[in-house]
Amino acid sequence: MRRNHQSTLIARTLAAAAVIAVAVGCSPQSSKAADAGAPATPGSPSPASSASASASASPSTDDKPAGSPAPTGSATTAAKPAPRVLMSNGAKGDQVKELQARLAQIGWFDDTPTGTYGAATTAAVKGFQGRRGLAETGTTDSVTWDRLLGMTTKPTAEELAGRTVNKPAAKLDPRCMTGRVMCISKTSRTLSWVVNGKVQSTMDVRFGSQYTPTREGVFKVFEKSRNHVSTIYHTAMPYAMFFSGGQAVHYSSDFAARGYNGASHGCVNVRDKGKIAALFDAVHIGDKVVVYW
Numbered sequence: 001m002r003r004n005h006q007s008t009l010i011a012r013t014l015a016a017a018a019v020i021a022v023a024v025g026c027s028p029q030s031s032k033a034a035d036a037g038a039p040a041t042p043g044s045p046s047p048a049s050s051a052s053a054s055a056s057a058s059p060s061t062d063d064k065p066a067g068s069p070a071p072t073g074s075a076t077t078a079a080k081p082a083p084r085v086l087m088s089n090g091a092k093g094d095q096v097k098e099l100q101a102r103l104a105q106i107g108w109f110d111d112t113p114t115g116t117y118g119a120a121t122t123a124a125v126k127g128f129q130g131r132r133g134l135a136e137t138g139t140t141d142s143v144t145w146d147r148l149l150g151m152t153t154k155p156t157a158e159e160l161a162g163r164t165v166n167k168p169a170a171k172l173d174p175r176c177m178t179g180r181v182m183c184i185s186k187t188s189r190t191l192s193w194v195v196n197g198k199v200q201s202t203m204d205v206r207f208g209s210q211y212t213p214t215r216e217g218v219f220k221v222f223e224k225s226r227n228h229v230s231t232i233y234h235t236a237m238p239y240a241m242f243f244s245g246g247q248a249v250h251y252s253s254d255f256a257a258r259g260y261n262g263a264s265h266g267c268v269n270v271r272d273k274g275k276i277a278a279l280f281d282a283v284h285i286g287d288k289v290v291v292y293w
Contacts, residue, residue: 083141091117099140101155102148103128104165107189107204110259112162113155120261127260131187170202173292175218181288182241182249182279184268186216189260191249191268193279200282203275206255208247208266215266219243219289226280233265238273239280243289251276 087096096117103109108124122138129144130136140148151168158164170190176183176197183192186207193200207214221241228240228250240250252269254262259271268291270276 083143085139085141086145087117088139089117089119089122096121097160098155099145099148100124101159101165102152104159105152105155105167106187107167107260110261113160124260172199173290175288175290175292179288180284181290182221182243182283184249184289184291186214186291186293191270191279193282201275201279203270203272203279205249206252206260206262206269206271207264209263212264212266214264214268214291215244215247216291216293217244219291221283221285221287221289224280224283224285237267239270239276240267241280241283241289249276249279249289 087099092115094115097113097115099117100109100111100113100115100121103121103124104111104113106128108128109121111120125140125144126136126138128148129138132147134144134147153166153168156164156166159166167188167190170183170185170188170192172183172192172194173185175181176192176194178197179195181194183194184190184205185192189205189207190202191205192202221243223240223242225240225242226238228237228248229235230237232246236253237248237250240248242248247266247268249268249270251273252264252267252271255264255269255271256273270279
């Protein structure tokens, strides 16, 4: 009886071992089933199954479900090459001078073209790129150059010498075509005084920084102050014409001195004192102000 009992125990032990061996052996097959598209079972896999799966599957960093076919060579999209750099900091020559003159036409370069690509040119290119959704590298690549060519005209000898700047006419917003309007374009950085659709005068302007942006939209002049002084910054704001809260169109001696190297606290700065003085006399309370891109 004892011998028969021992034989029975041995038989049961061998049977249990066989069951365990089959269960462990099924783990890789379960992984293959998952690779074939079978839904994964919840819970963490056993170390054995994880090791088997990692050994049999190719490494992947995407979020495709297990079982997705690997991309073939014909389906792989080649990476788009980076645009060719034409000019960068330290470059010199006639093309750099043309770049500076073209940037001046649209208000991004506020100095005499020198033909030397320095800090001022880098900052101007970076600003131009940022406004047009391009990578703000400060270097002039083929994409930046093509965009600039499309927005400007070939500089004249007078422009290349820094004696004049031929700015393209600002495209008037449709909301500027009726009534009496200060039509202010952030794209061309100009203010046009428009009466019944006809431009009476145009002047250079600058705006607030990214931290104190000039508001966009349609407003009305609600206050005029010829010799205004800011109650917040205690700086002079001559010929101020308020259109939105504390934001106003006014003359800026800082703009006249530093150009686009500075920025306002949200106001629309004008640097030509004669033009802003004449505009101040022409504008009435209630006249429209349109600020747009």
